[in-house]
Amino acid sequence: MTVVDTIKDTDALTLTVVTELDATPERVWRLWSEGEQLGRWWGPPGWPATFPAHDLTPGSESRYYMTGPDGTRAHGWWRVLAVDPPRSIEIQDGFSDADGNPDDALPAAVMRTELTPVDGGTRMTITTRFPDAEAMAQVIAMGMEEGMREAVGQIPALLAEG
Amino acid sequence: MVVRQLDPDEVDRVFAALADATRRDIVTRVLRREASVTALARSYEMSFAAVQKHVAVLERAHLVTKQRQGREQVVHPDVVTIRAAGRLLDRYEEIWRGRIDRMAEILGDTREGDDS
Numbered sequence: 128m129t130v131v132d133t134i135k136d137t138d139a140l141t142l143t144v145v146t147e148l149d150a151t152p153e154r155v156w157r158l159w160s161e162g163e164q165l166g167r168w169w170g171p172p173g174w175p176a177t178f179p180a181h182d183l184t185p186g187s188e189s190r191y192y193m194t195g196p197d198g199t200r201a202h203g204w205w206r207v208l209a210v211d212p213p214r215s216i217e218i219q220d221g222f223s224d225a226d227g228n229p230d231d232a233l234p235a236a237v238m239r240t241e242l243t244p245v246d247g248g249t250r251m252t253i254t255t256r257f258p259d260a261e262a263m264a265q266v267i268a269m270g271m272e273e274g275m276r277e278a279v280g281q282i283p284a285l286l287a288e289g
Numbered sequence: 290m291v292v293r294q295l296d297p298d299e300v301d302r303v304f305a306a307l308a309d310a311t312r313r314d315i316v317t318r319v320l321r322r323e324a325s326v327t328a329l330a331r332s333y334e335m336s337f338a339a340v341q342k343h344v345a346v347l348e349r350a351h352l353v354t355k356q357r358q359g360r361e362q363v364v365h366p367d368v369v370t371i372r373a374a375g376r377l378l379d380r381y382e383e384i385w386r387g388r389i390d391r392m393a394e395i396l397g398d399t400r401e402g403d404d405s
Contacts, residue, residue, distance in 0.1 A: 130389060133382050144385045150396045158392050168391035171384065232321060253385065 156213035
């Protein structure tokens with residue numbers, strides 16, 4: 128498995144990550160559609176996610192929380208905008224308050240995922256679009272928070288690698 | 290678009306500044322809406338002086354700017370630096386690289402007998 132390409136467009140405020148996975152699109156789809164599978168990869172290291180009532184159908188909202196090493200919970204939500212199994216998923220991802228209720232004052236990013244069969248596997252293209260520059264900065268600053276407590280020492284090194 | 294480049298010392302300052310929960314919260318608040326130091330101080334269970342110190346750390350990291358308006362000091366986000374600062378999309382890319390590594394691990398774990 129490798130990340131094939133990443134395309135950062137700071138003017139269009141999108142980040143596109145392209146990767147190839149060694150499994151069929153149907154199998155990769157389950158990483159997104161099954162709450163248990165999703166919980167194992169969505170949160171940063173040390174912050175497994177729990178999606179108690181995950182339902183990947185258009186219009187549904189899936190609330191989740193990530194549990195940190197000290198038991199702290201960070202809440203968020205997904206709103207399913209469009210699905211075409213096993214080809215594409217469009218989801219809005221936002222933040223929730225400490226009680227798990229969506230905080231609409233905070234910006235949400237839209238993620239579009241496309242799965243294409245390639246020789247022996249699946250090409251997965253994920254494009255994240257931020258509504259504006261401040262939203263982008265804010266989403267990332269907050270997304271950093273969970274990983275930060277664990278990984279703060281590593282971040283400058285990661286950035287230095289460019 | 291002009292993106293200001295940060296030298297390694299500046300990057301360290303930015304992330305040291307953001308390593309504190311109160312300071313992250315201040316940045317998040319002022320990104321939403323500018324706020325006076327007095328108003329910020331009311332939001333936290335700490336002294337005005339302590340909040341002022343946090344703001345000063347953020348100011349030194351160029352994450353916020355402070356402007357005097359009458360008797361108040363108003364804190365604004367420095368979005369240019371916030372964007373440049375961490376080459377934030379790089380950080381977001383790292384988040385996705387981590388997620389993809391974990392996906393690959395899950396696929397590896399369940400390849401035998403669990404493939405649909």
